[in-house]
Amino acid sequence: MKELRVNGHLPGATIPRGGTARDNKTGSWRTSSIPVFNRAVCEACPRPVQTCPTYGESCSVVCHRDCLLCWISCPDACINLENGCIGEIDLDYCKGCGLCATVCPRGAIVMISEEGKW
Amino acid sequence: MPIQTKVERRVSAVTGNQALSRAVRQIDPDVAAVYPITPQTDVAEGLATFVADGMINTVLVPVESEHSAMSACIGAAAAGARAFTATSSQGLAYMFEVLYVAAGLRLPIVMANVNRSLSAPINIHCDHSDSFGARDSGWVQLYSENAQQAYDNLIQAVRIAEHSKVLLPVMVNVDGFIVSHAAESAVLLDDEEVRQFIGEYTPRFSLLDVDHPITVGPFDGLHGYFFEFKAAQVEAMANAKQVILDVGKEYGALSGRTYGFFEEYGLDDADTAIVVVGSAAATCSSVVDEMRAQGMPVGLLKLRSFRPFPAEELADALKYVKAVGVLDRAVSPGLAGGPLFAEVKSALFDADARPKVASFVYGLGGREFRPEHAREAFASLFEIKKTGYVNDLVSYLGIRKG
Numbered sequence: 208m209k210e211l212r213v214n215g216h217l218p219g220a221t222i223p224r225g226g227t228a229r230d231n232k233t234g235s236w237r238t239s240s241i242p243v244f245n246r247a248v249c250e251a252c253p254r255p256v257q258t259c260p261t262y263g264e265s266c267s268v269v270c271h272r273d274c275l276l277c278w279i280s281c282p283d284a285c286i287n288l289e290n291g292c293i294g295e296i297d298l299d300y301c302k303g304c305g306l307c308a309t310v311c312p313r314g315a316i317v318m319i320s321e322e323g324k325w
Numbered sequence: 326m327p328i329q330t331k332v333e334r335r336v337s338a339v340t341g342n343q344a345l346s347r348a349v350r351q352i353d354p355d356v357a358a359v360y361p362i363t364p365q366t367d368v369a370e371g372l373a374t375f376v377a378d379g380m381i382n383t384v385l386v387p388v389e390s391e392h393s394a395m396s397a398c399i400g401a402a403a404a405g406a407r408a409f410t411a412t413s414s415q416g417l418a419y420m421f422e423v424l425y426v427a428a429g430l431r432l433p434i435v436m437a438n439v440n441r442s443l444s445a446p447i448n449i450h451c452d453h454s455d456s457f458g459a460r461d462s463g464w465v466q467l468y469s470e471n472a473q474q475a476y477d478n479l480i481q482a483v484r485i486a487e488h489s490k491v492l493l494p495v496m497v498n499v500d501g502f503i504v505s506h507a508a509e510s511a512v513l514l515d516d517e518e519v520r521q522f523i524g525e526y527t528p529r530f531s532l533l534d535v536d537h538p539i540t541v542g543p544f545d546g547l548h549g550y551f552f553e554f555k556a557a558q559v560e561a562m563a564n565a566k567q568v569i570l571d572v573g574k575e576y577g578a579l580s581g582r583t584y585g586f587f588e589e590y591g592l593d594d595a596d597t598a599i600v601v602v603g604s605a606a607a608t609c610s611s612v613v614d615e616m617r618a619q620g621m622p623v624g625l626l627k628l629r630s631f632r633p634f635p636a637e638e639l640a641d642a643l644k645y646v647k648a649v650g651v652l653d654r655a656v657s658p659g660l661a662g663g664p665l666f667a668e669v670k671s672a673l674f675d676a677d678a679r680p681k682v683a684s685f686v687y688g689l690g691g692r693e694f695r696p697e698h699a700r701e702a703f704a705s706l707f708e709i710k711k712t713g714y715v716n717d718l719v720s721y722l723g724i725r726k727g
Contacts, residue, residue, distance in 0.1 A: 213553040218492050218561070219431030220545060220554055221530060225538025231546075 233283055237303035240318040242296050249293060249315035277307035277316055339511050341469070341504035344476035345411065345437045345497075346371025350381050351519035352483055354435070355406035358386035358397035363449045364501040365413040365439040372411075383409075391416035395423040395434075402432035403541045405531035407483070410434070413501060414441035417455045421462070427494045428463025428558065430542055433486030434494040436464075437479060440603065440654075441501040442690045450691020451501040453603065453655040456631075457664045463558050465495040465565050466632040468602040473511040475499040477582055478629075480514070483523045484572045490564040498631075500604040502691065514580060522579055562633045569630055586635035588627040589642055591617060595624025597706040598643060600669050601652040602628045605687065605694045609652070612699035623703055628665070636672035643673065648681045648709040650702045652722075654688045662686075662719050681709045687722035698722040 217223065252274070278286045278293060285300040286293060286307060293315075296307075308316040339347065345368045349357065357376075361369040376385045386401075388394045391412050398408040412420065417438055427434050442452040456466060465485060469475040475497065482495040499505055514522070530539045545551045570585055577583025588606075591613050592598060599609050606627040616623045626642060643649055651670070653663020660667060662684030670682045685702045688694045701722060709715050 213550050213557045216550060216554075217529070218557065219429065219541075220543055220550070221430070222540035222543055223530065223537070225540060227540040227543055231544060 232299045234285075234297075234299045234301050237298075237301060237321065239322065240303050240305065240320050241298060242301060242303070242305070242307050242316050243319045244293060244296055245315050245317070246293075248313050249311075252313045252315070274312070276310040276312070280306045280310045282306065335512055335515070337511055337513050338508050339472050339476075339513075340367075340506050340508050341472040341475045341499045342367040342439065342506065343371060343508075344472040344511050344513075345439075345479055345499065346375070347513060348476045348479040348519075349383075349409055349411075349437075350375045351514070351516050352407070352409070352435075352480065352523060353381045353520075354383050354409040356386065356398065356401035357383050357409045358388050358394040358401070359410050360388050360391050360394045360412070360416060362391070362413045362416040364441055364451075364505045365411050365416070365437070367505075368411040368437055368439070391419040392423060395420040395427060395436075398434045398436075399423060399427050399430065399432055400532075402427070402434050403430065403532040405526075405528035405533070407487075407526050408432075408434045409436070411437040411439070413439045414443055414449075414455045417459060418443060421459065424459055424462040424464060424494075426542070429554070431492040431558070431561070432494060433483075433492055435479065435482045435486055436494065436496045437475075438496050438498050439501045439505045440498055446690075448690040449501070451503050451604075451654070452689045452691065453498070453653070454689075456496060456498045457655045457657075459496070460632065460664070463493060463562070464632060465491075465493055465562070465569075466498060466630070467495065468498045468629055468631060469500075469504065470604055470606045470627060471504055471511075472507075472509050473582070474629075475504060476511055476513060477576065477580065477584065480519055480522065481569075481572050481576050481584065484575075485565060485568050487526055488565075488568045488572075491561050491568050493558070493561050493565060498603070503604040512580070512582075518579060522576070566630075566633050566635065569633070584629065586628070586630040586638055587642070588629065590625035590627060591622075592624035592626060592642055592646070594622050594645075596622050596645070596647045597650070597703060597710055598624040598626060598646045598648075599650045599652060599685075599699065599702060599706075600626045600628060600639075600643075600665070602631060602665065603654060605652060605654065605699075608694055608696055609699045612696050612703070615696075616700075616703060621703075631665070634668055634672070636668075639669065640672050640676045643680060644676055644678060646680050648683070648706040649673070650683050650685050650706045652685050652687055652702065654686075654694075656686055656689065666719075681713070681715050683709060683715050683717065684719045685722050686719065692723050694723065 285297040359369040401408040478497045486495040573584030651666035666684035
């Protein structure tokens with residue numbers, strides 16, 4: 208009977224360690240645009256906001272330190288926090304979906320075309 | 326450690342389902358996730374009773390569907406547990422996508438499938454459409470002729486599945502109602518004998534071992550090794566052939582009942598033969614006895630292992646036969662003949678003296694298979710042997726005319 212290893216891998220593709228999702232740089236799937244964060248716009252957001260540009264009077268979110276809408280919306284958890292504020296966007300994992308730019312009440316994140324970079 | 330009990334005598338009157346649930350009690354799996362479905366229901370009930378009475382240490386997961394049952398077994402098996410489930414028909418169909426996951430992750434789950442037809446029209450009786458449909462899912466498939474074989478197959482299934490060169494899930498098939506609900510005598514092993522035979526299971530990894538984390542079921546993209554892992558699965562299925570023989574022999578030394586890929590019945594000097602799986606093999610063997618008493622050299626091959634399919638061994642066993650009839654309790658609309666017929670015919674294609682092969686579809690939706698149907702099949706085979714032509718490639722046995 209033959210040995211069942213595939214190219215050094217174990218049967219069933221089990222990997223003998225955890226946290227392996229980090230190895231998969233999903234940013235390589237990004238096709239068209241990258242998010243660019245404008246810190247000045249984010250910080251210029253009045254605290255607390257009186258009339259939320261997105262949700263109006265019904266908005267219960269207090270911007271901007273307590274906003275973090277982009278952070279919580281990112282499906283790939285690639286928006287990093289620094290001291291409770293939005294920090295760098297990790298492009299290793301960003302797929303360019305643009306959800307962060309869509310949810311930002313102040314337009315502090317804009318999607319810029321990456322075309323020509325490939 | 327299983328709890329030693331003195332419930333069973335060595336000879337018992339059991340239904341197929343009772344034989345299965347008693348085998349499970351003796352195997353004492355760590356986890357059983359079962360959803361009841363006719364005609365499997367009293368396997369689930371028997372198991373629940375054993376758990377409620379504290380006779381086994383099994384954690385019984387009362388899942389809300391068969392899809393969940395198989396998913397729970399996959400989780401449990403990935404955690405290093407011995408996992409068991411049982412189902413029938415629509416339940417197996419509902420498990421379909423997770424059957425491939427269990428096999429692909431190489432988890433040695435054991436399942437009893439009590440064969441029943443697939444809707445529509447809705448029908449609760451036996452045919453093999455359910456398990457034949459899961460043919461390519463990567464599960465080892467064993468078939469049982471009676472309650473005794475259901476019991477024996479289930480115990481051997483644990484050893485086959487967990488063998489380090491196999492690591493594949495095993496499905497033990499038992500004909501619904503015909504075997505599952507009919508009481509017959511069966512010789513059951515003592516608890517201690519079963520415990521010794523199956524041994525302790527030492528999984529390679531456990532998903533719950535937080536000190537040694539593992540990744541189970543990682544994404545394998547376009548540039549991964551999906552193709553190679555599938556080829557390794559095929560390799561494991563090929564390895565299962567030797568393991569089935571070894572385990573069958575070892576079980577024979579323990580119980581007096583040795584198992585292989587199939588049982589040859591009067592094949593030595595037969596010039597016509599029938600190939601069949603499941604309970605109809607018993608009917609066919611009585612017809613073979615009767616016809617042989619009248620001087621007709623007829624034989625029977627009772628197939629036990631459908632996956633892995635023992636093509637070479639089967640061709641060798643049928644090499645002196647002139648005409649072979651393959652009985653299928655399933656249909657594949659659009660295929661010329663039943664699914665088993667296609668495989669047997671393919672296995673015989675390269676045989677030096679290639680026998681003529683005819684397909685006989687019988688027993689769909691539990692339609693009774695009677696001795697006269699086996700005689701009818703043999704009569705067709707005699708005609709084929711005489712003329713050398715297969716005039717009717719596919720015949721339906723016991724179908725109503727008009």
